[in-house]
Amino acid sequence: MMALLDLNGVTKTFGGLTAVGDVSFTVEEGSVVGLIGPNGAGKTTVFNLITGNYVPNSGSILFEGRELSGMATNKIVSSGIARTFQTIRLFQKMSVVENVLAGCHCRMKSGIFSAMLRTPSQRREELAALELAMRELAFVGLAHQAENLAANLSYGNQRLLEIARALATGPKLIILDEPAGGMNPQETDQLVALIAKLKERGITVLLIEHDMSLVMRACEKLVVLEYGIKIAEGKPDAVKTDPRVIEAYLGTD
Amino acid sequence: MEEFVQQLTNGLAVGSIYALIALGYTMVYGVLKLINFAHGDLFTLGAYLGLTLLTSFSLQDKMGPLAAVGLLAIMVMGLVALIGALLDRVAYKPLRDSPRLSAVVSALGASIFLQNTVMLIYGARFRVYPQDILPRTVIDFFGMPIPLMRILILLVSLAMMVALYTFIQKTRIGTAIRAAAIDQGAARLMGINVDRVILIVFMVGPALGGAAGLMVGLYYGQINFTMGWVYGLKAFTAAILGGIGNIPGAMLGGLLLGVMEALGAAYISIAWKDAIAFMVLILILIVRPKGILGERVAEKI
Numbered sequence: 393m394m395a396l397l398d399l400n401g402v403t404k405t406f407g408g409l410t411a412v413g414d415v416s417f418t419v420e421e422g423s424v425v426g427l428i429g430p431n432g433a434g435k436t437t438v439f440n441l442i443t444g445n446y447v448p449n450s451g452s453i454l455f456e457g458r459e460l461s462g463m464a465t466n467k468i469v470s471s472g473i474a475r476t477f478q479t480i481r482l483f484q485k486m487s488v489v490e491n492v493l494a495g496c497h498c499r500m501k502s503g504i505f506s507a508m509l510r511t512p513s514q515r516r517e518e519l520a521a522l523e524l525a526m527r528e529l530a531f532v533g534l535a536h537q538a539e540n541l542a543a544n545l546s547y548g549n550q551r552l553l554e555i556a557r558a559l560a561t562g563p564k565l566i567i568l569d570e571p572a573g574g575m576n577p578q579e580t581d582q583l584v585a586l587i588a589k590l591k592e593r594g595i596t597v598l599l600i601e602h603d604m605s606l607v608m609r610a611c612e613k614l615v616v617l618e619y620g621i622k623i624a625e626g627k628p629d630a631v632k633t634d635p636r637v638i639e640a641y642l643g644t645d
Numbered sequence: 646m647e648e649f650v651q652q653l654t655n656g657l658a659v660g661s662i663y664a665l666i667a668l669g670y671t672m673v674y675g676v677l678k679l680i681n682f683a684h685g686d687l688f689t690l691g692a693y694l695g696l697t698l699l700t701s702f703s704l705q706d707k708m709g710p711l712a713a714v715g716l717l718a719i720m721v722m723g724l725v726a727l728i729g730a731l732l733d734r735v736a737y738k739p740l741r742d743s744p745r746l747s748a749v750v751s752a753l754g755a756s757i758f759l760q761n762t763v764m765l766i767y768g769a770r771f772r773v774y775p776q777d778i779l780p781r782t783v784i785d786f787f788g789m790p791i792p793l794m795r796i797l798i799l800l801v802s803l804a805m806m807v808a809l810y811t812f813i814q815k816t817r818i819g820t821a822i823r824a825a826a827i828d829q830g831a832a833r834l835m836g837i838n839v840d841r842v843i844l845i846v847f848m849v850g851p852a853l854g855g856a857a858g859l860m861v862g863l864y865y866g867q868i869n870f871t872m873g874w875v876y877g878l879k880a881f882t883a884a885i886l887g888g889i890g891n892i893p894g895a896m897l898g899g900l901l902l903g904v905m906e907a908l909g910a911a912y913i914s915i916a917w918k919d920a921i922a923f924m925v926l927i928l929i930l931i932v933r934p935k936g937i938l939g940e941r942v943a944e945k946i
Contacts, residue, residue, distance in 0.1 A: 464833075465833040465834060470836045481830070483823070483828060483831070486827070493820050494824040496817065497817055497820065497821050517817070518816065521817060
């Protein structure tokens with residue numbers, strides 16, 4: 393079976409620094425994969441390479457068999473990859489539902505002229521987008537907050553809104569960059585449940601997370617990076633006992 | 646009282662023209678953080694293109710005056726929108742990743758280029774609009790004669806502003822424009838084609854500016870290749886006054902500036918008209934640099 397996402401020998405250097413060196417791993421369709429590693433291991437760089445913010449120096453990134461590197465970010469998103477951010481990047485001054493509507497953008501067809509003339513098909517499309525946005529808000533449990541300003545949501549809810557906004561782009565793969573950052577244990581539990589619901593919907597999840605308890609509960613496979621190099625890959629239980637991983641996290645005597 | 650009402654309505658008409666131009670500055674600033682100094686010259690182009698279309702097609706002989714002017718406005722807006730898109734492609738797009746100052750210098754260069762192009766094509770002297778296009782009707786407003794043209798300018802401008810506001814607030818492209826103005830990177834990652842958003846901004850703004858140019862031609866009857874400079878600066882002032890990057894701010898700033906200028910000219914001295922406008926600019930920059938409705942502090946340039 394072909395993997396949904398296939399990184400092969402991906403390298404990215406910034407000047408003399410190798411942020412990601414010869415990293416290969418695959419994400420199977422319908423799975424939940426965690427990318428872990430100490431701070432500065434290159435996890436977020438890997439995400440930025442996948443979403444086209446950076447172009448790799450070498451190696452290939454295949455999504456459903458199509459090469460992603462060099463593709464414009466918005467094309468990558470419309471081909472079915474969505475992401476959230478380590479530091480929240482919501483459109484703070486827009487309402488909650490408008491944030492999600494911005495995510496619907498690439499799934500809509502009508503152009504500028506029909507938008508200005510407000511043709512019936514365009515109105516239907518706007519209505520459909522609104523329904524979709526409300527559905528995604530309900531999915532993450534924020535429907536009652538729809539008209540609030542994004543900036544006024546609690547930190548945990550802002551993280552959920554980022555997920556709803558990413559879902560509105562209609563992704564096959566969703567990339568979550570430290571989704572539990574700043575969440576309390578109860579919110580983290582809800583997040584684990586949400587990730588399970590994403591999997592039920594058939595959406596593949598790739599996540600970076602420092603919260604080991606979340607990673608161990610939510611992921612089926614882990615990829616461990618250290619200094620930009622992959623040092624381990626496999627089932628959470630196996631990774632947890634891998635001496636190289638323990639060394640990377642705890643150091644050696 | 647009569648003088649006050651006359652000056653007020655005049656100020657509102659001129660102010661609505663400032664507002665239309667200011668929208669172009671503020672939209673481009675909102676998305677690109679760039680002051681498009683060539684915007685005033687797109688306004689000039691609107692005025693001249695209007696003159697050319699008017700004299701070469703004589704639309705007013707083939708249909709009613711209002712229909713002729715409406716058709717004219719659509720053609721002018723379309724043409725200036727295309728020129729605006731071209732301007733972006735040639736002068737700004739290649740500099741998207743350069744320091745902001747490069748784009749500002751490019752904007753000034755584009756302004757000089759457009760101004761001189763207009764001068765070379767149409768000549769340096771004032772050109773006169775045909776006077777018989779719209780009937781010079783005067784409306785009786787509680788005993789005070791108000792030119793119909795003034796009211797038309799105000800109404801048409803307001804209609805355009807409401808249309809723009811609805812477009813920005815209620816449609817998906819408007820949402821995309823607002824999203825790109827807040828965070829371009831995040832907007833891209835939500836599948837928004839930011840290059841297309843920028844292109845749309847560079848069409849909608851100039852279209853409104855072109856319409857303003859046409860209105861000035863029809864209202865004052867004469868146009869000059871340097872007119873974009875003064876109107877551009879005034880509209881820029883209006884955009885700053887309302888809060889640059891803020892669309893309702895540009896509308897409010899334009900109307901306020903027009904009224905202040907007209908009343909100042911009437912009750913202080915006509916010679917001080919421009920000075921008043923720029924004193925407003927300086928005062929705003931000192932006292933409230935983010936403008937009346939602005940949230941962001943106006944950055945350098």
